[in-house]
Amino acid sequence: MSANKTTHRTIPVDRIDPDPDQPRKRFDPTKLNQLAASLKTVGLQQPVRVRYRPADRRYTLIMGERRWRAAQLADLTEIDAVVERGDKATFVQSVVENTARADMTPIEEAAAFKQLIDDGMTAEEVAEACAKSVPYITWRIDLLRLTPAAQEAVSKGHLSVGLAWEISELSADVQSRILGQWSRGEFTGTREAVEVAKACQQVEQQRVEGMFEVDEPSEEAKTEIRRRRDGLTSKFDRLAAAGEILAEFAATDPADLAQLLAGVHGGASAYQDRTEALYRVAGKAATNLRKAAAIAAAATMLADTEEDAEVAAEQ
Known part of the structure; x- marks a missing residue:
């Protein structure tokens, strides 16, 4: 692409049109009003960049649409601009400028x-x-x-x-x-x-x-699921006792724990290591249970979605 020729001019605000290919579509009204107030006070500090269209003698914005919009809010009739003639400025220019801004969605x-x-x-x-x-x-x-x-x-x-x-x-x-x-x-x-x-x-x-069967499972499969479920839940029920023990440790004054465990091999440090190991395992178990809950919720959600789709198809 050949280099564009540019000139620096002051041009009427109403002869500028936004670029329909502008990647940025949203402009925060509050920030626009703040910029408009600034323009009224100190004027435009950085010119916009436009491309001249000889066919209708108008201009298309390349960079600076936020400044141009604020100028309109500030009731400015003219605005400083760098005018490009010749080859159309590439879309990349707009993308590069706007992705550098935090307010591009x-x-x-x-x-x-x-x-x-x-x-x-x-x-x-x-x-x-x-x-x-x-x-x-x-x-x-x-x-x-x-x-x-x-x-x-x-x-x-x-x-x-x-x-x-x-x-x-x-x-x-x-x-x-x-x-x-x-x-x-x-x-x-x-x-x-x-x-x-x-x-x-x-x-x-x-x-x-085949892990989540759509068809009703066989009686043998149901029996096996119940057996495994009972074994697992009984283990979870036994965790209550462990929780009570840990709660007792948590409620005991550290000085008392140090004195009580001083005569035990390894002292408080040994029990600390064992408790922290339990903590790490409990964390992994909690993560697995969280994922299991998500899978169960997902299975229900997908089933509900399919049911809704079937109902909609029948109507």
């Missing part, structure tokens, strides 16, 4: 990165141009698999990027169900929601492998 970034790749750039080239890592580029683009409602939730900050990425791996119906539960506050937090989203993927795979 993840979905706007994703759409911009995808457009660059659709236009022929590789993920590596986009990453280099925008000073991002390749995984960052690909993970952002993955967000475009979200349903429109989920994308809107991300753009408004109602859904974290990490949780949104996990949800994006799911079907549209399951995405909608998880988003509904999230908006109603039915999850204890982001971690639980992420676990359920991951479990939904796992359950679908396990269904394929």
Whole structure:
């Protein structure tokens, strides 16, 4: 591409049009009003960049749409601009400028990165141009698999990027169900929601492998499940006694513990090591149980989603 010729001019605000390819679509009204107030007081400190269109003698914004919008709010009639003539400034310029700003939404970034790749750039080239890592580029683009409602939730900050990425791996119906539960506050937090989203993927795979049978299990299978369930729950019931012992240790004054255990081989340190080992194992057990709860919730969620789809199909 040949180098663009530029000039520095003051041009009428109303002869400038926003670039329809601008990757950034949302502008915080509060920050715009703050900038407008600043423009009234100290004026524009950095010119916008525009491209001249000889056909209609108007200008298209390349960089600085936020400043241009604030100038309109400030009732400015003219604005300083760097005017480009010749080749059209590449979309990369807008992407690079706007991804450097904190207020560009993840979905706007994703759409911009995808457009660059659709236009022929590789993920590596986009990453280099925008000073991002390749995984960052690909993970952002993955967000475009979200349903429109989920994308809107991300753009408004109602859904974290990490949780949104996990949800994006799911079907549209399951995405909608998880988003509904999230908006109603039915999850204890982001971690639980992420676990359920991951479990939904796992359950679908396990269904394929036959772990979650759709058909009613045989009597022999039911008997075996009950046997294993009874054995497991009886072990959990015995944990209550261990909990009472640990609660007693926790309530005892450290000085008393030191005196009482002084005559025991290894003293308090030995019991500390054993208790901390229990703590580590209990943490792993709690993690497994949390994941199990997520898988159970996911299985129910997928079943409900399939039932809703069947009902809708019959209507």
